[in-house]
């Protein structure tokens with residue numbers, strides 16, 4: 001469903017993404033790995049419209065979405081979470097998710113109808129499925145780090161995406177939290193037939209869940225293949241696994 | 245639609261205050277009735293600004309212009325044409341909203357501070373027109389003795405008119421803030437980048453907010469004409485815009501009713517300390533400094549128990565499910 005061909009993005013002279021290729025098929029769980037600064041976040045920002053590519057194509061079902069603004073890309077079925085918790089700190093947990101559900105239902109511009117009565121079931125359902133229902137009245141800014149990360153995913157779920165992009169969903173989590181979060185992501189993928197693209201530093205996590213892995217280094221795609229093949233790829237071992 | 249209102253904790257108190265205000269003319273001296281009408285007008289103006297500033301984080305630095313546009317439109321139509329008075333009073337807010345749309349379309353492309361700077365320049369342009377176009381606007385002198393119908397011309401008549409219109413506008417603003425539009429606006433305030441990522445057209449939403457806010461600013465403008473019977477360029481001058489900005493900060497810009505309190509305090513101070521002393525700007529400056537250092541979230545926005553324990557506060561949201 002998503003094909004990226006020879007993508008480039010430079011900040012001034014620095015080439016953050018410099019020839020990235022990626023293909024994501026419907027229903028797959030695809031991981032992007034690479035050392036710090038490899039350009040993973042930049043790649044996701046390009047896909048979701050936070051940044052615009054200098055060169056190359058981002059094809060979503062044969063349409064080039066490279067030049068579209070974020071809100072339009074979101075409406076095409078791509079939702080994302082961010083590496084650094086990117087939530088609405090002054091709003092309650094419930095409202096955080098409701099905002100995206102309302103947007104999905106095209107109700108964001110509705111005046112004069114209490115928001116408290118709209119999209120309530122859908123929002124509660126999402127909160128329930130990620131395990132935040134009992135905290136729905138808390139202010140999002142007061143949540144623990146782990147819960148903020150989960151809320152990140154819940155907000156993205158509000159858009160009922162076909163493709164969910166997660167930028168280091170377990171960054172900063174304890175090993176137990178990481179395990180539960182990955183289980184949650186797998187469950188969401190299975191239950192809702194989601195296609196998920198994520199990046200992650202924890203190799204165990206990546207090789208455990210991903211069906212396809214793309215390896216990036218210095219902005220370039222080195223290889224994309226199934227986990228077994230990637231593991232055997234010597235180039236990768238030198239580039240990344242070797243220094244463990 | 246009104247269920248939301250009645251469920252508010254402060255609903256009872258608000259109704260009690262409203263009834264008191266309705267009865268006020270029967271026991272308060274005329275001067276205080278007039279002063280309260282001025283406070284209502286200013287409170288409505290500050291509330292309309294706070295839709296942008298507090299709920300939308302849009303640095304609407306020159307909101308006073310739209311107040312002025314509303315007042316001038318109504319005033320000029322009343323003086324220079326033979327149109328019925330109510331058309332003039334409706335035209336004021338519409339003209340203000342139109343000016344808000346025009347200026348907003350330019351400003352919205354810029355971020356934060358630059359948004360505010362551009363608005364000050366464009367707003368000053370409108371001030372200059374009112375100031376210079378002597379034949380139409382009376383220039384520096386303005387226009388005085390603007391005729392309004394008898395039933396709203398007297399002190400008590402204008403008081404009731406202003407009170408009722410203000411309350412209706414506050415109700416509308418409350419409902420807007422509680423609507424999906426309002427929720428989304430507050431989400432944009434907290435995190436515009438994330439809002440765009442969940443499919444919200446942020447600029448579009450902000451522009452609609454500006455149009456709504458400038459409409460209500462224009463309503464305040466026509467109420468000024470009703471109370472004072474005059475228009476003059478100071479209504480469009482940037483110092484007024486600064487004053488109402490301070491009212492929002494002082495009362496609590498992340499709260500609903502904060503700007504009303506801010507307006508009451510500043511207008512009372514201005515009346516009793518006197519605008520015409522050179523100390524007025526000094527007083528405003530001191531208030532601003534004290535606010536920034538001690539109550540960055542304003543009188544009503546501060547969680548006082550927490551203030552003394554730690555400086556980390558998350559008390560901006562007044563909405564709870």
Ligand SMILES: Nc1ncnc2c1ncn2[C@@H]1O[C@H](COP(=O)(O)OP(=O)(O)OP(=O)(O)O)[C@@H](O)[C@H]1O
Nearest residue numbers: 011014016034035036037038039040041042043083
């Ligand atoms: N807005 C920007 N301006 C300038 N340089 C940037 C910008 N964003 C990213 N970079 C640089 O681009 C490179 C790639 O950054 P990116 O965040 O995409 O890496 P990453 O693979 O996500 O790394 P990490 O694993 O640490 O999250 C880094 O060297 C970074 O410093």
Ligand SMILES: [Mg+2]
Nearest residue numbers: 040041042083
């Ligand atoms: Mg990153």
